[in-house]
Amino acid sequence: MKGSFLFIALALVLAVAPASARAQQKGRTGRQGAAAGTRRADDKAEARRLQAVNLLVETADNARAFKDLLYRARIQLLAADALWPSDEARARQIFRRAWEAATLSDRAEQRAAEEEASSFPSPEAVTETAARDEVLSKAAARDAKMAEAFMREMLQERDKTQDAANQSTRRTPWREPSVLGARRLALAYELMGKRDYARAAQIAEPAIAEGVSGDAMEFILRLRALIGEKSDPYGLYRRLVQRTAANPNTDANDLLLLSSFVVSPQLLMAVDEKGGLQFRPVAYPAPLKNPNQTEAVSSKYFYDLAVAFLLRPQPPSRARTINPAQERIARYVVTGRLIPFFERSGPEYAQYVPVMRSQLAALSSEIEAGRRDALSAQFELTSLSGKNVRDPLAPQLEQLARASDKYERDRISLGVVRRAARERLWDRAQRAAYGIEDADLRRAALAFIAVNQIADISRAYRDDKEDDSESVARFVRRAEAPPFASAWGLAQAAVIAARKKESGVEVNALLTEAQSYAERADKDSRQRVAAYAVITDAAARVSTERAWDFFSELVRAANSTPDYMGDETALATGASLPEGSDLSEELSIESDSFRLDNIFATMARIDFDKTAAQAQALTGEIPRAFARIATARAALEKQ
Numbered sequence: 001m002k003g004s005f006l007f008i009a010l011a012l013v014l015a016v017a018p019a020s021a022r023a024q025q026k027g028r029t030g031r032q033g034a035a036a037g038t039r040r041a042d043d044k045a046e047a048r049r050l051q052a053v054n055l056l057v058e059t060a061d062n063a064r065a066f067k068d069l070l071y072r073a074r075i076q077l078l079a080a081d082a083l084w085p086s087d088e089a090r091a092r093q094i095f096r097r098a099w100e101a102a103t104l105s106d107r108a109e110q111r112a113a114e115e116e117a118s119s120f121p122s123p124e125a126v127t128e129t130a131a132r133d134e135v136l137s138k139a140a141a142r143d144a145k146m147a148e149a150f151m152r153e154m155l156q157e158r159d160k161t162q163d164a165a166n167q168s169t170r171r172t173p174w175r176e177p178s179v180l181g182a183r184r185l186a187l188a189y190e191l192m193g194k195r196d197y198a199r200a201a202q203i204a205e206p207a208i209a210e211g212v213s214g215d216a217m218e219f220i221l222r223l224r225a226l227i228g229e230k231s232d233p234y235g236l237y238r239r240l241v242q243r244t245a246a247n248p249n250t251d252a253n254d255l256l257l258l259s260s261f262v263v264s265p266q267l268l269m270a271v272d273e274k275g276g277l278q279f280r281p282v283a284y285p286a287p288l289k290n291p292n293q294t295e296a297v298s299s300k301y302f303y304d305l306a307v308a309f310l311l312r313p314q315p316p317s318r319a320r321t322i323n324p325a326q327e328r329i330a331r332y333v334v335t336g337r338l339i340p341f342f343e344r345s346g347p348e349y350a351q352y353v354p355v356m357r358s359q360l361a362a363l364s365s366e367i368e369a370g371r372r373d374a375l376s377a378q379f380e381l382t383s384l385s386g387k388n389v390r391d392p393l394a395p396q397l398e399q400l401a402r403a404s405d406k407y408e409r410d411r412i413s414l415g416v417v418r419r420a421a422r423e424r425l426w427d428r429a430q431r432a433a434y435g436i437e438d439a440d441l442r443r444a445a446l447a448f449i450a451v452n453q454i455a456d457i458s459r460a461y462r463d464d465k466e467d468d469s470e471s472v473a474r475f476v477r478r479a480e481a482p483p484f485a486s487a488w489g490l491a492q493a494a495v496i497a498a499r500k501k502e503s504g505v506e507v508n509a510l511l512t513e514a515q516s517y518a519e520r521a522d523k524d525s526r527q528r529v530a531a532y533a534v535i536t537d538a539a540a541r542v543s544t545e546r547a548w549d550f551f552s553e554l555v556r557a558a559n560s561t562p563d564y565m566g567d568e569t570a571l572a573t574g575a576s577l578p579e580g581s582d583l584s585e586e587l588s589i590e591s592d593s594f595r596l597d598n599i600f601a602t603m604a605r606i607d608f609d610k611t612a613a614q615a616q617a618l619t620g621e622i623p624r625a626f627a628r629i630a631t632a633r634a635a636l637e638k639q
Contacts, residue, residue, distance in 0.1 A: 045639055048608060049086065052632040055612070056083045059628045060094045066621065069105035071565070073098050073131050075625045081138045082633035092146065095139055099150050102131035127157055133186075140187040141194065144202045147187060155180050173253060173270035173278055174214035181207035185219055197227055201234035208236050212244050212254040214268050218282050221265050225284045237261055241301045245308065252330035255309055256337075262302060263337050264382040271330040273323055277375065281384045303349050306338055311355055329375065332363040336379040392423050410436050417445045418587075421452040443480075444573075448587040450481040451573040454489040455589055461496050469497035473510060482573060483520035484531040488593075490514035491538035498542040507542050511535065515550065526564060529557045530571050530594040537593065540602050551603055551614060558596065559619045566596035566623035596623055597630035604634035 060079035066072040080094035110128035132154055140147035177185065188204035191197075201223065208216050220237050227233045241258060244250050253271055260268050260282075268280040310331070339356050342349045364372055391397075393416055400412045413436045420429035426449065433445035457472060476489030494510035518531035532554035539547035558564055570588045592598055604611040608631065615627035 052635040053086050055628055055632040059625050070131055071622050073101035073105050077135050077138055078629045084142050099135050102135045105131040137190050140203050151183055173272045175212050177207050177210050177213045177215050181210045208240050212257050217257050221282050241305050245305045252327050256330050256334040266383040271326055275325045275329040335360050410438050448573045450479040451485040451589050454485045457492045469493045483517045484527040487514045487517035487531040488534045491535040495538050511546050524560050532557050533599045534593050536599050555614050555617050566626040597626045600627040600630040601634040604631040608635045
């Protein structure tokens, strides 16, 4: 019996051992296979990255031969920006070439403008900088020092007379920054708009270091409002106060501008040479939660400066360099505005309030009663916005009510249509359009409204719960809109229909109907290109198979459209205003949806190789360059 058990145990061991060995071998094989698969994926990704990099470099090199100087610069700029994360050294070289091309473009534009205006000489010399401004914007987003070097090169072109004229404005009530400082702040605002706050502060810091100005304070206040949780973002305000404290020429107007950080973050205040108050509202993208919450925004270093400036005797020499009346008014206003804040800031600063009140009384006795009362009424002013928001159409409607000439009434009514459409006041826009007496102009205005309503569909239906595609399609079919706009609206209806997650029959039917409108757009026209761009974009989200068909049509339409560049964002709404008048410009709609590079980026995220082939099929050198850069950028960003 015992022997039987031993035999059975031995048999089990012999049976299990091979299975265990096979399992171990299978595990090792599986791990090796997974590792091999990972290596293959990594190799494929690296090959794709190199392919995209080479595409960017080749496109930038080709652009050096472009006859159009502006696009020679723009294409190299976009290639450099897309290449930066993958090959910074080479991207820097291309940035430099883009800057040189932009300089040539600006000089050519300036020569053309000077020749055109030769019969009407202007006392002010203006340096053309549009192309270089584009390069500076991208360069600043990548490297502040590189942008700084470019800016200095650009400003060297300005003659000494112009520089002297600009510098002479430094002691105006708003203390305008230097030309270079203004350029830095403009670039910083662009970065702020892209939410690159740290780099925006870095670009702006040299402008802040120039000293107090209305522009510098407005930038600091807007940056603080956007960041929110920081009372002094990146220490810009602290450094500005410290520089002001160290400046022997600091006056009460400087202190008044600085006080807005504590007293009125929505309003800057200054005193002009005649002793009059000037105001500058500070615009924010959204209302401030606590615009007057002193405890949250007050800064010890500002209070220390205020104490040092207001309560200590000023050197006698200052009286010879500062307008006495202007200084007296500015001191009176800033002292009156600060007293309530000193009272609420604890014993450290409340102790100075009696002296401040005494000085306020002394200043009051030197100011005539009427002006003193008017100034005192502004001590607590923190904003220029009233409680009731004014009707945005009110100024134009008031003009319309006073106009008696038929032509003038139609011109003003057209302005009302444009403004109402921009504000999405559709009923009021249509009422204004129907009030236009000229029939052609009326039709053009109504078409303009319809196109704007169609363009607004994506925003109105951005909530995923909004899936009433039938009402959208019904509105588009009834609208008296040009074919490209109808194609755009039905393509958006297809995207909305896809949210229902039902059969694709309805979605495909809407895409087919959108295509039929695209085919009605004039051949060899930008409207036809735009129509295929928007329906390709829509199909890419709901039916990639249809998207490739539309994409091919887009390339064909682009190839057959004369002078098509690919970066156009404005499109005529299909109806021109009456000829023979100064209203003959076209009503147009602007949208990035029409850009060629946007749709190529969308398709490249789906299939890089197929998109690259379509980019190469473009016959225009500039559209092809835009498409290739967008394709390569999408591939690099995807990785």
